[in-house]
Amino acid sequence: MSLLRCFCISLVLLVAPLFNQSPAAENRPNVVFILSDDQAWGDYSFMGHPSIETPRLDELAARSATFTRGYVPDSLCRPSLATIISGLYPHQHGIVGNDPPLPEAIIKGGKNINRGAHYRSPQYVAVRNQYLRHATTMQTLPEMLSPLGYRSMQSGKWWEGGVAVGGFDEGMTVGDFSKNGRHGDDGLKIGRDGMEPVLEFLSRSADSKQPFFLWYAPMLPHTPHDPPADLLAKYQARTDSMAIAKYWANCERFDQSCGQLIDALDDNGLTDNTIIMYVTDNGWINQVHESAYAPRSKRSPNEGGTRTPIMVCWPGKITPRLDTTHLASSIDMVPTICSLLGPNEGLEKAAAGLPGINLLDESVIAKRDTLYGEIFEHDIVAMDDPAASLMYRWVIEGNYKLIDPSSRLAGESPQLYRLDEDPAEDHDLAGVDPDRVARLTAKLDAWYAPPTR
Numbered sequence: 033m034s035l036l037r038c039f040c041i042s043l044v045l046l047v048a049p050l051f052n053q054s055p056a057a058e059n060r061p062n063v064v065f066i067l068s069d070d071q072a073w074g075d076y077s078f079m080g081h082p083s084i085e086t087p088r089l090d091e092l093a094a095r096s097a098t099f100t101r102g103y104v105p106d107s108l109c110r111p112s113l114a115t116i117i118s119g120l121y122p123h124q125h126g127i128v129g130n131d132p133p134l135p136e137a138i139i140k141g142g143k144n145i146n147r148g149a150h151y152r153s154p155q156y157v158a159v160r161n162q163y164l165r166h167a168t169t170m171q172t173l174p175e176m177l178s179p180l181g182y183r184s185m186q187s188g189k190w191w192e193g194g195v196a197v198g199g200f201d202e203g204m205t206v207g208d209f210s211k212n213g214r215h216g217d218d219g220l221k222i223g224r225d226g227m228e229p230v231l232e233f234l235s236r237s238a239d240s241k242q243p244f245f246l247w248y249a250p251m252l253p254h255t256p257h258d259p260p261a262d263l264l265a266k267y268q269a270r271t272d273s274m275a276i277a278k279y280w281a282n283c284e285r286f287d288q289s290c291g292q293l294i295d296a297l298d299d300n301g302l303t304d305n306t307i308i309m310y311v312t313d314n315g316w317i318n319q320v321h322e323s324a325y326a327p328r329s330k331r332s333p334n335e336g337g338t339r340t341p342i343m344v345c346w347p348g349k350i351t352p353r354l355d356t357t358h359l360a361s362s363i364d365m366v367p368t369i370c371s372l373l374g375p376n377e378g379l380e381k382a383a384a385g386l387p388g389i390n391l392l393d394e395s396v397i398a399k400r401d402t403l404y405g406e407i408f409e410h411d412i413v414a415m416d417d418p419a420a421s422l423m424y425r426w427v428i429e430g431n432y433k434l435i436d437p438s439s440r441l442a443g444e445s446p447q448l449y450r451l452d453e454d455p456a457e458d459h460d461l462a463g464v465d466p467d468r469v470a471r472l473t474a475k476l477d478a479w480y481a482p483p484t485r
Contacts, residue, residue, distance in 0.1 A: 223250030
């Protein structure tokens with residue numbers, strides 16, 4: 033993206049609120065997205081984990097419409113975050129992996145390429161900037177809210193260059209790929225090194241009475257698993273594995289940071305007029321002997337990678353409930369917010385073009401019996417062809433889940449599981465129920481049939 037375009041986007045975002053804010057804007061609800069980073073769907077005390085304590089998220093869940101059968105379409109951070117902020121599937125917004133292809137000049141250097149050594153090379157920086165075209169063409173929630181007078185702030189994980197690319201008015205991430213801008217730079221300090229930028233934003237927003245959107249996506253409990261000594265000691269007493277103790281402690285560390293955010297909303301008198309939505313970007317099952325993810329968790333189509341609780345909280349407006357039945361997805365977050373903000377031609381038009389639903393519409397969610405997802409390579413194969421990176425498609429219909437490998441994965445066959453009886457996906461039923469496999473494969477093809485099939 034050219035410097036001129038960046039300047040123009042920044043200028044528009046700076047002056048737009050001056051023209052867009054109406055007398056009614058101050059009455060609009062604020063919106064906060066809380067995003068966990070690399071956390072398994074059951075790793076909360078309110079989800080029944082026997083060792084991990086998450087008291088602040090337990091409180092939030094108790095005040096929310098909480099969906100325990102929530103999912104993200106892709107179990108990798110960058111495409112998942114792009115879905116959360118746009119409401120589009122990865123194959124729709126085009127951001128299908130974390131890192132774009134290496135340029136030929138680097139590939140010719142040999143087979144044993146140290147990608148880390150090339151992240152900041154001029155050739156690769158140019159490729160990274162080119163890949164931002166997907167982010168600049170998708171409409172984001174901050175861009176949808178700006179005409180209504182909202183001011184948006186980014187903190188935490190952010191892969192798409194500078195914050196202006198996502199429609200944010202301000203934020204912590206600089207996004208200079210020639211330095212340390214790969215996935216958040218200064219934004220990654222939030223929650224790990226204090227909360228001051230977020231706390232200051234909330235205080236300023238309360239004073240101005242301007243509605244706001246806050247993106248709180250700390251790199252927690254994500255590695256490095258380096259929790260404070262008191263939390264580590266607490267969890268060392270609960271497991272013989274140091275690696276697992278560190279991960280469990282980082283889960284509570286994340287919970288504590290969420291508590292600081294929630295307390296700040298309360299201290300500034302913002303709680304009653306703030307919608308909070310919660311989701312994790314992808315799952316995580318920690319290895320016993322090292323701080324690394326196990327198979328069938330992050331990057332996989334299995335429950336350990338794609339499942340997450342999803343919460344929607346608005347005190348006095350949304351009736352709290354624990355929903356263990358209905359299917360929810362991160363593609364629903366943007367349309368749910370658009371619906372909650374009330375009648376508005378621009379929001380209604382934006383939501384109408386999205387694949388998700390309003391999670392608070394009882395009649396709509398009761399009729400939903402199917403969710404879809406897709407898993408792509410970590411390293412993007414082609415700049416503008418999602419199918420070139422496709423590994424799996426998956427579909428859940430009721431309690432059955434089909435995992436369909438791409439034709440790129442030679443030797444792999446479809447897998448079928450019954451989730452209510454087999455949530456760990458230990459018993460593949462594909463061989464005994466071929467009719468269901470065929471029918472669910474047809475549903476996948478009707479949803480997204482890439483050329484690689």
